[in-house]
Amino acid sequence: MTADSAILDGKVAIVGIGHTEYRKRGELAHRGTYSLACEAIANACADAGISPSSIDGYSGYAYEAVEPLRIAAAFGAPKLGYAGMVWGGGGGGVLGAVVNASMALVCGYADYVVIYRSLTMSQATGRFGQLEVEKALTGDLSEDLTFSGPYGLLSPAQVFALNARRHMHRYGTTIDQLGEIAVNARRMAATNPDARFREPLTLQQHHDSRMIADPLRLLDCCMESDGAAAVVLTRTDRAADLAQSPVYVRSSAMGADFRYSSRLSVSDDDFASAAQTSLAEQLFARAAIRPDDIDVALLYDHFTPMVLMSLEDFGFCAKGEGGPFVADGQIGLTGTLPLNPHGGHLAEVYLHGMNHILEATRQLRGTAVNQVPSADLALVGGAGGVNPTTGCVLSR
Amino acid sequence: MSERNELEKVPGLMVPGLLPAARYPLTAGYWIAADEGRLVIQRCTECGTHRHPPAPACYRCQSFQWDWHQVSGAGQIFSYTWVHAALTQAFVATVPYNVCVVELADTDGVRIASTVTGVNEGDDLIGSRVQGYFADAGGGNKLLLFAGA
Numbered sequence: 001m002t003a004d005s006a007i008l009d010g011k012v013a014i015v016g017i018g019h020t021e022y023r024k025r026g027e028l029a030h031r032g033t034y035s036l037a038c039e040a041i042a043n044a045c046a047d048a049g050i051s052p053s054s055i056d057g058y059s060g061y062a063y064e065a066v067e068p069l070r071i072a073a074a075f076g077a078p079k080l081g082y083a084g085m086v087w088g089g090g091g092g093g094v095l096g097a098v099v100n101a102s103m104a105l106v107c108g109y110a111d112y113v114v115i116y117r118s119l120t121m122s123q124a125t126g127r128f129g130q131l132e133v134e135k136a137l138t139g140d141l142s143e144d145l146t147f148s149g150p151y152g153l154l155s156p157a158q159v160f161a162l163n164a165r166r167h168m169h170r171y172g173t174t175i176d177q178l179g180e181i182a183v184n185a186r187r188m189a190a191t192n193p194d195a196r197f198r199e200p201l202t203l204q205q206h207h208d209s210r211m212i213a214d215p216l217r218l219l220d221c222c223m224e225s226d227g228a229a230a231v232v233l234t235r236t237d238r239a240a241d242l243a244q245s246p247v248y249v250r251s252s253a254m255g256a257d258f259r260y261s262s263r264l265s266v267s268d269d270d271f272a273s274a275a276q277t278s279l280a281e282q283l284f285a286r287a288a289i290r291p292d293d294i295d296v297a298l299l300y301d302h303f304t305p306m307v308l309m310s311l312e313d314f315g316f317c318a319k320g321e322g323g324p325f326v327a328d329g330q331i332g333l334t335g336t337l338p339l340n341p342h343g344g345h346l347a348e349v350y351l352h353g354m355n356h357i358l359e360a361t362r363q364l365r366g367t368a369v370n371q372v373p374s375a376d377l378a379l380v381g382g383a384g385g386v387n388p389t390t391g392c393v394l395s396r
Numbered sequence: 397m398s399e400r401n402e403l404e405k406v407p408g409l410m411v412p413g414l415l416p417a418a419r420y421p422l423t424a425g426y427w428i429a430a431d432e433g434r435l436v437i438q439r440c441t442e443c444g445t446h447r448h449p450p451a452p453a454c455y456r457c458q459s460f461q462w463d464w465h466q467v468s469g470a471g472q473i474f475s476y477t478w479v480h481a482a483l484t485q486a487f488v489a490t491v492p493y494n495v496c497v498v499e500l501a502d503t504d505g506v507r508i509a510s511t512v513t514g515v516n517e518g519d520d521l522i523g524s525r526v527q528g529y530f531a532d533a534g535g536g537n538k539l540l541l542f543a544g545a
Contacts, residue, residue, distance in 0.1 A: 143420045143422065143423055143449070143450075144449045146420070146423060147423075147426075147448070147449050147508065147509060148495075148509040150533065150539055151495050151509055151510055151511050152479055152487060152490070152493055152495060152511075153495045153509050154483065155483055157481075158477060158479055158495060161477035161479075162475045162476070162477055162495070162497055163475070165475045165476060165477060165522070166474065166475040166522075169475070169522045210480070210481070211478075211480040211481070211492075212479075212480060212481040213477045213478070213479045213480065213481065214477055214478040214479075214480065214492075214517070215477075216477075262447075262448055262449055262506075262507070264497050264507040264508065264509060265447075265448065265505060265506050265507045271474075271475070
């Protein structure tokens with residue numbers, strides 16, 4: 001590992017977070033993604049104590065609906081210093097936006113960079129979980145997907161079910177263990193007034209939920225949502241004068257473990273994984289820390305088995321031990337690794353990882369509803385099992 | 397490989413947009429061979445490494461030289477899912493259906509997605525030996541399926 005932690009470490013901070021209300025998919029469609037994005041960004045700027053017209057950098061990731069210049073126009077921002085986008089990977093790229101924002105700030109291209117996501121998932125505006133289905137129905141399957149689409153292998157749930165099944169086969173991972181991740185999310189969300197799903201969940205309810213793509217049941221899947229969220233980053237020399245205690249970016253990285261021409265033909269270890277081992281190496285090396293230094297983990301929970309495999313890839317437990325790790329209560333608020341104390345995508349809202357950055361920031365400020373005592377270091381992981389996958393380590 | 401008519405068991409085939417289109421330069425050769433009932437996999441002619449789906453260069457030696465290598469269609473199931481939630485009306489009649497990842501013999505661990513016919517949900521499929529065959533998918537297309545070997 002040749003990463004030089006000195007380049008970014010301590011030089012960039014999250015100084016503002018904001019979001020809109022979180023609702024079921026389609027329920028905010030009447031407001032539109034443009035208005036939602038602007039509301040979330042205005043809230044993040046108010047939190048930071050700056051005017052939204054001060055934003056001069058925009059860092060996005062795949063599938064963002066609202067282009068930066070529309071936001072600049074709405075707020076009358078006089079300067080545009082940076083606008084960049086992480087390619088591909090959907091929610092896998094979310095922390096790649098932190099990578100790009102950090103580079104823009106440290107290199108002096110911008111003073112205040114915003115990362116945002118705005119979603120309305122009505123049938124009219126398109127649903128994230130069905131992107132490939134819509135393409136298929138219009139005869140617009142990409143080159144590679146002509147080899148899977150005809151078999152009805154199109155949605156993320158269907159694809160990740162294949163990884164999950166292999167993990168179960170190799171390591172004896174059980175439905176109960178997958179269910180623990182869903183139960184944990186609901187337990188956390190019970191005290192979160194912003195969360196969409198606050199009712200407690202039993203393992204039996206998880207088992208009884210309808211099958212989507214075996215072994216994934218409905219309650220193994222995050223629920224498509226409407227809403228927007230934003231974070232504002234700046235250099236630490238500016239951060240000291242703002243309204244909130246800065247949350248520092250200790251490291252950020254992009255990675256990819258699915259090699260060669262097909263994710264299906266990777267090594268057995270990579271197949272039964274979240275494709276985040278090389279990402280984890282970079283993140284921890286750049287921050288000069290180890291997995292057990294992390295106080296709270298915000299891992300992308302699009303599907304429960306991907307969380308379980310992320311825990312292994314990031315080294316919180318040994319390969320194949322993710323099942324026993326979650327079943328032993330290690331991911332609860334009093335466990336060795338509190339996981340997604342806001343309820344995550346599974347229970348708070350599915351906002352493509354943005355709500356995980358917001359929660360990591362609250363945890364390190366000490367203002368979270370389910371506060372981990374003395375949280376100094378947080379890991380935020382983007383969606384596992386996609387290319388690219390990304391992450392960051394944050395500190396107070 | 398022989399042909400069988402088991403269309404009614406295969407999801408997606410009745411959806412025109414899902415038909416495999418032989419319109420991409422890199423993949424057309426696969427579908428042309430499929431029409432003749434032959435399974436071909438891209439192979440680097442410099443180092444002999446197979447790759448799928450097709451890519452312009454070899455991931456192992458970076459050569460741009462390649463050909464289509466006909467393989468037997470024998471393989472083993474590596475992983476699978478049974479899809480229960482029909483994503484569109486077109487799939488309602490076919491759920492639950494399986495999608496299997498088949499590791500092909502005669503290749504360097506190339507795995508492809510397909511559907512295995514003649515199996516039941518609840519069967520322990522991983523490791524099962526299967527044999528590929530082509531079924532008529534309509535619209536002039538043939539589609540690779542697998543059955544127990």
